[in-house]
Amino acid sequence: xxxxxxxxxxxxxxxxxxxxxxxxxxxxxxxxxxxxxxxxxxxxxxxxxxxxxxxxxxxxxxxxxxxxxxxxxxxxxxxxxxxxxxxxxxxxxxxxxxxxxxxxxxxxxxxxxxxxxxxxxxxxxxxxxxxxxxxxxx
Numbered sequence: 001x002x003x004x005x006x007x008x009x010x011x012x013x014x015x016x017x018x019x020x021x022x023x024x025x026x027x028x029x030x031x032x033x034x035x036x037x038x039x040x041x042x043x044x045x046x047x048x049x050x051x052x053x054x055x056x057x058x059x060x061x062x063x064x065x066x067x068x069x070x071x072x073x074x075x076x077x078x079x080x081x082x083x084x085x086x087x088x089x090x091x092x093x094x095x096x097x098x099x100x101x102x103x104x105x106x107x108x109x110x111x112x113x114x115x116x117x118x119x120x121x122x123x124x125x126x127x128x129x130x131x132x133x134x135x136x137x138x
Contacts, residue, residue, distance in 0.1 A: 070112045
């Protein structure tokens with residue numbers, strides 16, 4: 001059931017006034033134009049490419065996807081380094097933070113096209129490796 005404001009309610013099966021019963025749009029003006037002739041049926045659409053070509057395209061990743069993944073990995077490494085810092089400053093055991101850092105360092109990374117981003121990621125990885133070496137987990 002649909003509420004139509006102060007006029008009341010209307011059930012879904014009954015058309016309201018002002019609407020064409022055929023489902024078309026009408027303004028209720030003095031004269032309505034004649035309905036257009038139905039469009040001619042078009043032929044079946046031909047397949048753009050074979051299924052194997054589409055699957056191959058899905059496997060190709062762009063440079064922006066590799067860049068996003070590298071940035072995500074760098075951010076994750078920085079997060080693990082922050083967890084380690086907070087654990088050490090708080091006097092808490094750093095075992096779980098070190099394990100998370102070790103897992104993050106162990107992840108493989110694809111080659112990044114941007115040399116500046118690659119340099120930043122290498123610096124982050126070096127810092128993580130130093131922290132692991134200091135803890136004896138290299």
